[in-house]
């Protein structure tokens with residue numbers, strides 16, 4: 001559905017003129033430029049129906065990539081294809097298949113009621129009146145837009161605005177969605193409602209979604225695959241589980257024994273790279289387990305030697321911590 005081959009984008013900015021009078025004016029006239037390689041030789045492909053997270057630290061090149069995928073920016077080199085089409089050359093055809101949301105900027109008309117923005121967008125996409133009304137009613141129902149459909153966009157709360165923008169991105173029923181920070185600044189309730197909706201359109205309607213976000217809960221709850229970009233180049237492309245394994249943060253195993261365990265230093269220390277004792281507190285022992293080196297069953301078999309186990313609790317490393325290690 002989406003293929004990206006050796007995609008690169010450089011930005012050229014004028015170098016500031018040296019200190020002195022009329023510096024601002026001299027900067028404008030400056031003929032010296034600096035080149036910023038925002039995206040460097042990126043390759044990936046996304047199959048129909050995938051939900052992919054595209055993540056990276058600030059300034060990594062995420063928005064620049066999405067803008068090139070959507071045909072808003074022209075690549076310096078490399079290729080993008082959306083369903084075989086070039087987003088720049090075949091702009092109109094691609095626009096029909098594509099819905100784009102930039103969470104930081106609305107694509108709705110600020111001073112117009114929400115409904116009027118949809119009328120304008122429907123005219124731009126060539127949607128006839130009957131289909132437009134049916135579509136707006138459907139989206140208003142699913143995204144609960146009814147109460148503010150006639151309110152100017154500038155008067156909406158952030159959560160309402162995001163729902164209205166999502167409906168705008170979906171109005172023409174595109175197969176592919178590019179979402180750049182769709183939950184930014186939202187409270188937990190609004191985030192949950194947006195996530196539930198995105199999940200449902202991916203699972204039930206088979207929409208292909210590329211999601212950029214700094215919210216790792218978005219990624220963990222929605223994405224089957226994650227692509228990590230850093231300083232313009234891809235560092236990882238795979239499932240969340242693969243990413244966890246690659247980073248190798250330990251799984252915590254918390255075992256409660258029937259009686260206080262006999263301290264197990266010797267044997268656990270022999271296996272310190274795979275299973276490391278972190279803490280003993282009364283009847284509870286906490287160990288850090290490297291799942292690459294030892295299975296949970298093997299770890300439990302080792303821990304069983306130190307007493308009768310009453311309860312076991314396992315805690316995977318927090319995804320935020322995994323990502324923090326990666327950045």
Ligand SMILES: Nc1ncnc2c1ncn2[C@@H]1O[C@H](COP(=O)(O)OP(=O)(O)OP(=O)(O)O)[C@@H](O)[C@H]1O
Nearest residue numbers: 011013036038056057058059060061062063064065
């Ligand atoms: N129009 C532009 N002119 C010059 N440099 C730009 C332009 N747009 C982006 N950049 C630079 O390209 C780099 C990548 O920017 P981009 O917006 O793609 O990052 P991002 O990963 O989306 O970051 P964030 O998470 O902060 O939104 C940054 O260093 C940014 O300053």
